[in-house]
Amino acid sequence: MSSPNLTALALFASLACHLFFKKYEPTDVPRLVGLLIVPPAVVAYFCELESGNLAMSLLRSYSLYYSGLLFSILTYRISPLHPLSKYPGPLICKISKLWITRVASQGKLHQYVKSLHDRYGPIVRVGPNELSIIEVSLLPAILGSNGMPKGPLWDGRKISGKKGSQAKEAARGNLIGSRDPEDHAEARKAWNRAFNAAAIKGYEPILLRRVTQFIEALGSRQDATVDLSRWLSFFAFDFMGDIAFGGGFELMRDGDKDGMWHIMESGLFLPTLTQQIPWCIGFIPYLPVGKEMKALGKFAFDQSKRRVQEGSVHDDLFYYLLDDKRADSATYPFPLVVSNAVLAIVAGSDTSATVLSNTFFFLLTHPASYKRLQLEIDQAFPLGSKEPTDPALLANLPYLNAVIKESLRLLPPLPTSMQRAPTPGSGSKVIAPNFVVSEGTSIIVPPYSLHRDPRYFSPSPDEFIPDRWLADEKFTVNGDAFIPFSMGPANCAGKNLAMLELRMIMACVLQRFEVRLADGYDVRRWEAELKDYFVMQKGSLPVVLTSRAAQK
Template identity: 45%
Template sequence: MSNFPEIPLAVLLATVLTTHFWFRNFEPRAYTPVVIGVFICPVAFAISLLYHGFPPLFAVPLSYCAFHACLLTSIVAYRLSPFHPLANYPGPWIARTSKIWTFWKSLDGKLPQYYQRLHAQYGSIVRVGPNELSVVDKDLIPHIIGNHGMPKGPLWEGRRITPSKDKGNYSLIGQRDSGRHAQLRKAWNRAFSAEPLNDYAELLFSRANELALSLGNAGRDRRNENVNIAKWISFFSFDFMCDLAFGGGSNLLQEGDKNKYQENMEDGLLLPALTMQIPWLAHILQLFPVAGASTRALGAFAVQRAKIRSSQPAVQKDLFYHLVNNTFDDEEASTFPLIVSNAVLAIIAGSDTTASVLSNAVYYLLSNPTDLKRLQDELDETYSAFRDGLIPIEPDVLAKLPWLNAIINETMRLQPPVPTGLQRAPERGTGGKMVGTHFMREGTAIQVPPYVLHRDPRYFSPDPEKFWPERWVKDGKDTNIVLDTAAFIPFSAGPANCAGKQLAMIELRYVISLLFSRFNMRFAEGWDQRRWEENLKDRFVMAKGELMVDIQLRKSG
């Protein structure tokens, strides 16, 4: 009996190291391996203890506690050791040990600012997780998200709060398989080619003019002297994206959010923003219907609208029309669920992103009256009839207005629509990929946070933290200005960039022109403008607070 402790100890160490090696090299994507590793493996240690005379009430709890304590110690020790593949990359030790740290830092929505501080301290490449790097070196961007880059990273699995048994029905934005993504992207590219864009523009113009009328009515209503323009912009954006996706179905500008569509979408941002830091957590949450209730409610609305839309002839050529008529050659997924998932993508990705840029543009212009005056002068000079009626729409003309486009670019530089979520990883089964001079082993996630990159003084100076549209019109004319467009990625880059980029730019130009040609605005009296940036939260897209303004129709000259 003198040697009985050695045998249970050997069994414990063997099961712990085997489990650690297994999970490290063969990351499970199903529940069975996890159950075996977490619940079955400790049984061997328990049997060993029972064999050596330990009472069951002691042996069983001890086996599970000791196994998991030793497994946790083994994992942490390896992640902090010089033997880890990312050991040579600097970063806070606590982030090296577990993604629970970035989960925690994501709770307040200020992860972009945290990453910015990390890069200021550690340099261009920072280890922000056990197997994750954050990179703000513009020379490495083509190798990460460019045409010769990598497919989507594991955070996308963490954003799937609602279950799907058919990976073929994953929407374009969440598709990690590069071949499948390329197949899905073909239909999207055709759906956003020149002819469909003209169809969408008509939908846009109608809804934007409705926004202007609603704001005019709100501004004239003396019962509500102040207007939360961020709310109205969100209503417009949601209505327009429903028009785009399903040919209608939402009328928030007229009726308000009585069915809580906008509220569900905003409430549904938080949970995926957290679980994308710990992807396996999303798989567990999928088992509980209460989790992601807001996302499921929005999905139910989309399914309902898709059924209505598919049962009716096309009144106008919306996104549904173009996706159906560019049906994927697909034996892996049925067309209807695929169309629905991609239509939901259009509503969420298109609505929140453009609404945040538009609201931020309003904030920055009202914070900088000189820049606002210059914009209104440019608009008035271009369209003499601006102040007497609605804009005569000429998207090509708007695209050539230097100050308008400088305003938009500078807004997206400071507050990119997706602040930190551009993550990629080497293709599964390849073993890894060279990123410049760095070899990234398979299983390593690499992200490029636009919020940090866009504020890097190496690429944008002087005053990278300041709203200064002048940098975009003086580029190349002033040797003291640094503006490196290779580091400007508000729509991502490469084959997985924003499919609706051109439509988004048409929308941004048109709505900003419409608002500031028709209205004079200022911050509402007594409203603390500092609250705006304080209330911006990174929820993959940017979540917003109130933007209270006093709004009045401009007087004709």
């Protein structure tokens, strides 16, 4: 076979491979390896027949194949033939998701995506087949009840060594990761019951006990420097342990002696990367990576097993997941319960602790807001005569709720990764009369960018101004653009419990203590240390607390 014919054969094979990838998007290891290894090996066989030199044939065929494949992919992605060619965005993002993956590894994806919207507008191409959108009129068709199911990002977060039917069943019923609308709706039923008004009423004594423990722990450390962020993490972890597993976590009492909090936060890093390039997920079990994620899974498995064996004295999340019946009258399999336990741990503790820490940071750096909120709490709950634990009264404190909303607006706990995509097999999704999203295209809605858009929040959208939520005509506030708990069928199931938790902790701390930042703390550190690892992670917040009761 002549050299030109061999070159043509290698390039033809690479083009065919690209077309196959484009249509079927395989992520399983056997097909990926087969497509990347077998075709150039066949070409090498023909080359070897001509040259008699196997080593040179292999080198030549693989070089031609990969060069052709790379050229074909890159040319298509930046060409006018690509369905997203008309949308603006950095060239490097149009070519590959590897750049976004690098940004995500540094924990600053939320800031990077916002910078792209500042430069390019409300619709930005952030990947070869992905758009970021902060156009509020489009949100219902993306996130709403008639919107799209979750996108491939969620496939990239399923890091597990399990295979077979059990793994498929766990993935099918996992609340946060399910990409099938019917499966998600079925999984959501138990969570809705676990967080309805009656269930939350049952959780109130548990919350009160943990809040009291938290206040006592801080009181024993007054007049000394305390890492408030760490203590809020301990509180949130202990409380979620009560809600999810019927108890068993005692970080406020014993400290993180077993490294549980570290395991949880470390376990979120690798999925932050793989969610950007979900095609790599099949290789992860074969690589020496992800030990933190596996440790998080083992921790959830051990706690779930303990809960099943020991039972619980109150109706916790496991009660609803284990005793609930699905449409097929089958109980939830244990792997599914474990995967939902991971969700409960992360969504219920890490996010609450971060929102509380953010809110205290904003108050401590805005003394006028601090004093105004403390006065409101004192008037509603006089110091020494009434504890600030009445849920109904807390829910009706206007400035308290304005402070929490403003904190959630500026630093939402899920800053970037709300992704949706057309249902597989549907062909496309009509978002607007002149906006059709083809299958294979993903859409992200980044709350961090949306919440700081001056079209929806002005003036000074990057500044902490709680008054904007108090019907002040000086401010523009578009409530439809405020989605810290997401929106539509996949919104946060535990939103009402989370808001109760935030209000009660804020009120109790401000009633009992005078809080100030520790001497020498650089306030620029706080946002510099925040990391967007799917959920927002935080650094330390050193403060000094003084009992107000001692001043009376």
